[in-house]
Amino acid sequence: MFNINLQNFIFNSPDRLSLMDYVPNASRSIRISIYRNHSFELIEHTIAPYLDFAGLKAEFIYSDYDDSLSFFNLDVTTDLLIIWLDTQRYQIDHVEDFIKDRMKALESIYKKPVITAFLGIEQNVDYGLNVINYSFDKYRLILEEDFYDLRLEVLSGTKMSPKLCMSVSKDLGLNYIPALVAPNLKAIVLDLDNTLYQGVLGEDGFQNVQLTDGHTALQRKVKELKKQGYFLCIASKNDKEDVQEMLSKREDFSLKAEDFTQIMCSWDEKANSIFKIAEFLNIGTDSILFVDDNPGELISVNNQIPNIKLLLALPEAEKTLEVLENYPGLLKLRFEFEDSIRSADTSANEQRMQLKSSLNERDYIHSLKINLIFRINNVHQITRISELSNKTNQFIFNYKRFSVAEIKQLIEQPETAVVTVELSDRLSNSGIVGTCVARRCGDAIEIQDCFVSCRALGRGIDELIVKGAIKVAKDHLSADKVHVMFQKGTRNVPAETFVKKHFGAYQECAVEWDYQFPEGLVSIQIKRS
Amino acid sequence: MRENILNIIAKVTKIDVNELKNKMDEEKIWDSLVHIELIISLEKEFSITFDIEELFELTTVSKIIGMIERKIA
Numbered sequence: 001m002f003n004i005n006l007q008n009f010i011f012n013s014p015d016r017l018s019l020m021d022y023v024p025n026a027s028r029s030i031r032i033s034i035y036r037n038h039s040f041e042l043i044e045h046t047i048a049p050y051l052d053f054a055g056l057k058a059e060f061i062y063s064d065y066d067d068s069l070s071f072f073n074l075d076v077t078t079d080l081l082i083i084w085l086d087t088q089r090y091q092i093d094h095v096e097d098f099i100k101d102r103m104k105a106l107e108s109i110y111k112k113p114v115i116t117a118f119l120g121i122e123q124n125v126d127y128g129l130n131v132i133n134y135s136f137d138k139y140r141l142i143l144e145e146d147f148y149d150l151r152l153e154v155l156s157g158t159k160m161s162p163k164l165c166m167s168v169s170k171d172l173g174l175n176y177i178p179a180l181v182a183p184n185l186k187a188i189v190l191d192l193d194n195t196l197y198q199g200v201l202g203e204d205g206f207q208n209v210q211l212t213d214g215h216t217a218l219q220r221k222v223k224e225l226k227k228q229g230y231f232l233c234i235a236s237k238n239d240k241e242d243v244q245e246m247l248s249k250r251e252d253f254s255l256k257a258e259d260f261t262q263i264m265c266s267w268d269e270k271a272n273s274i275f276k277i278a279e280f281l282n283i284g285t286d287s288i289l290f291v292d293d294n295p296g297e298l299i300s301v302n303n304q305i306p307n308i309k310l311l312l313a314l315p316e317a318e319k320t321l322e323v324l325e326n327y328p329g330l331l332k333l334r335f336e337f338e339d340s341i342r343s344a345d346t347s348a349n350e351q352r353m354q355l356k357s358s359l360n361e362r363d364y365i366h367s368l369k370i371n372l373i374f375r376i377n378n379v380h381q382i383t384r385i386s387e388l389s390n391k392t393n394q395f396i397f398n399y400k401r402f403s404v405a406e407i408k409q410l411i412e413q414p415e416t417a418v419v420t421v422e423l424s425d426r427l428s429n430s431g432i433v434g435t436c437v438a439r440r441c442g443d444a445i446e447i448q449d450c451f452v453s454c455r456a457l458g459r460g461i462d463e464l465i466v467k468g469a470i471k472v473a474k475d476h477l478s479a480d481k482v483h484v485m486f487q488k489g490t491r492n493v494p495a496e497t498f499v500k501k502h503f504g505a506y507q508e509c510a511v512e513w514d515y516q517f518p519e520g521l522v523s524i525q526i527k528r529s
Numbered sequence: 530m531r532e533n534i535l536n537i538i539a540k541v542t543k544i545d546v547n548e549l550k551n552k553m554d555e556e557k558i559w560d561s562l563v564h565i566e567l568i569i570s571l572e573k574e575f576s577i578t579f580d581i582e583e584l585f586e587l588t589t590v591s592k593i594i595g596m597i598e599r600k601i602a
Contacts, residue, residue, distance in 0.1 A: 041562050155565045162569045
């Protein structure tokens with residue numbers, strides 16, 4: 001089903017049978033373990049269309065009903081584990097302590113992301129970086145007496161009412177499962193007329209376009225997404241001066257010109273604007289969500305950019321808001337420092353490009369006053385390392401897609417080095433932009449993966465970042481040789497080119513390798529945890 | 530009414546209406562997961578609620594039709 005039709009289907013209160021009859025056609029299959037003491041099947045029955053909207057098709061692998069949380073027979077090869085517990089079934093004191101103990105035991109067994117969904121107790125416990133606590137509480141106020149259905153429990157195997165099951169199925173399918181198994185989106189490209197406000201700027205004038213209550217809420221949500229680290233851009237068929245004037249003079253608009261990293265106003269096809277935005281942000285078009293009220297524009301863009309994500313803005317902005325609030329890939333479960341600086345960092349690239357065009361490369365790098373910090377096995381960076389490993393598509397050697405538990409385990413192993421690279425210059429602080437994961441094998445290190453954020457590339461120091469991280473790992477593990485593992489993927493051409501050029505001879509087997517940091521070019525610090 | 534109920538049962542159980550008509554009094558022609566979905570669909574479609582005792586009586590197509598007809602009458 002075409003993305004927009006699917007949007008219309010799932011956001012127009014579909015009935016249970018239509019959801020159950022839906023046949024998904026998503027290309028990516030995932031496997032999810034359900035460890036439980038009450039039924040999850042009513043959730044599974046209606047989840048397919050929601051996962052399909054996220055480009056996912058799931059197979060669920062069920063445990064027996066197990067109050068003891070023994071985790072015997074748990075399939076640890078799945079992509080995600082959901083611990084699905086009705087805590088009211090426990091007749092013991094301090095059930096929270098019991099669960100905490102069992103979650104601790106789970107930590108050494110299961111390394112992929114975990115969702116805990118505990119019906120009956122408030123979850124304020126931190127079970128570790130790998131675990132996200134799902135709360136049912138948001139539905140208590142909405143559903144009131146329809147929250148539970150104890151009458152049907154004898155047949156359904158759960159106290160959850162069918163209405164609650166439908167709501168949770170939608171929430172898990174659109175928001176939580178995609179957030180944990182698929183890369184987040186990176187940018188939102190927005191149309192203006194009849195999308196962010198009611199009316200046509202070119203015809204009505206900026207004073208007369210209407211900001212309805214729904215559009216006010218929608219603009220606030222968009223602004224909130226910007227604060228969470230998403231790039232905001234405009235692709236509009238309007239005059240740029242009119243747009244700038246509207247964004248500066250409409251004081252009731254939450255969104256201002258400075259909230260947008262790129263404002264593309266053109267009468268040309270919007271796909272061209274989006275290609276330019278992707279190039280400027282140095283991101284793949286599959287990381288972009290395009291929002292427009294005109295189905296024709298969406299179809300046209302989709303024809304030219306098949307992997308882009310689409311959202312049809314509706315005349316009632318409240319409905320657009322509901323879709324945006326539930327759009328797969330936009331739920332951010334952990335907030336990192338890098339999320340808050342991303343937009344400003346990328347905006348600084350324009351200044352860097354101006355500098356680059358007026359200076360030779362060495363003077364350009366000098367002028368930026370670059371600081372690089374290489375940090376080895378730092379436990380405080382685990383979440384960001386995992387996020388970067390899962391988001392990077394272009395400069396990545398092996399697509400290992402490490403979970404936080406896997407990074408934590410690697411950091412704790414003496415034969416492994418996880419080296420991060422933090423980058424700042426006089427224009428902005430980019431935070432952690434790269435990581436090298438290396439394992440010692442005899443007198444060599446094996447580069448298991450190496451990934452660098454697209455924001456950091458093209459500043460003339462790509463080689464320094466990558467070779468520097470490998471050197472720091474090699475020195476830390478007291479090795480002489482390097483063996484580079486590389487897996488060609490669909491989009492990691494930049495990494496492939498780099499590996500061929502600099503490590504062509506190091507792919508077959510371990511070979512002696514040495515690298516010296518260039519003197520006086522940038523400031524370099526190496527920190528051990 | 531009867532046809533409407535049969536159509537819903539057929540849709541949920543994926544059993545053809547004609548086959549259902551041939552198995553009106555046969556028990557266990559669908560599994561327990563299908564059964565709960567059937568109850569949810571029937572309650573919603575006819576705006577009725579089965580009490581706990583009734584839930585255990587709905588074991589055949591005939592009994593389902595009879596129960597709904599009595600509740601709506």
